[in-house]
Amino acid sequence: MDFRNCKMCGRIYRHINLPYCPSCLNDWEEMFVKVRDYIWDNPKANVKEVSDETGVEEKIILEFLREGRIELTTESIGFSCERCNTPIKSGRYCDSCAKKMATELKKGLSTSTSDRSIGRDGKRMYTADRTRKRRS
Template sequence: MNVTNCRGCGRLFNQLSNEKLCPACVKELEDKFQEVKEYLNEHPNASMNEVSKENDVSTKQIKQWVREERLVFAEGSLDGIECEKCGKLIKTGRYCDECKANLTNTLMSAIDKPKVEAPKKKERTKERMRFLDN
């Protein structure tokens, strides 16, 4: 167990894994999330700036929740977060659909790569013959 400074309030706390916030700040953040969720239920078309202002929460934190797929920008909303690969605006998660598809393809081709073949005996014979010719 490590003792570390909370990123939220700066107090020292016992770190169980690699969390950045003390239990009190985690709870506060969770309460804030519930607040935002309720606000969005009542104002489904609120912009990120409105949510930020009305709930006293940073847009950075809102984007973090979107990244974690806990919040989703409404279809047709002008707000969004950038795809981590190409920078296109997306509504939730880390990558746009295109990059997600590309990532999957890359993974597949990596798996499909042919195995490196062991050198064949035939080649060794050829070498020996060449040696004799010289």
């Protein structure tokens, strides 16, 4: 079983798929609806305005955005890529960082599996390594 501290009240609860305990979940859903409706009606609002108008803390709104539950319609002030700080609408990274990270992840995966099976991928990686060394 997976026990965690609720992100909202800090109580220990049995984790299923949300970072909140069952009693906070109700409040949380209410806040989510408020924030979503406000953004729906005020597509140009930034995080701070949404927070002021809905009474929902900015960090919770950011949480919704990070989870991709809500999306700002404009790249608004107050929410940006965790890697390069480019303004984004939702999620954690901008498109270009997301692409870069997917590539890095693939590379990481083939590095860890290359010990077991050195094939065409191993060769390609070796070439990439040499190119990088020569350039620096």
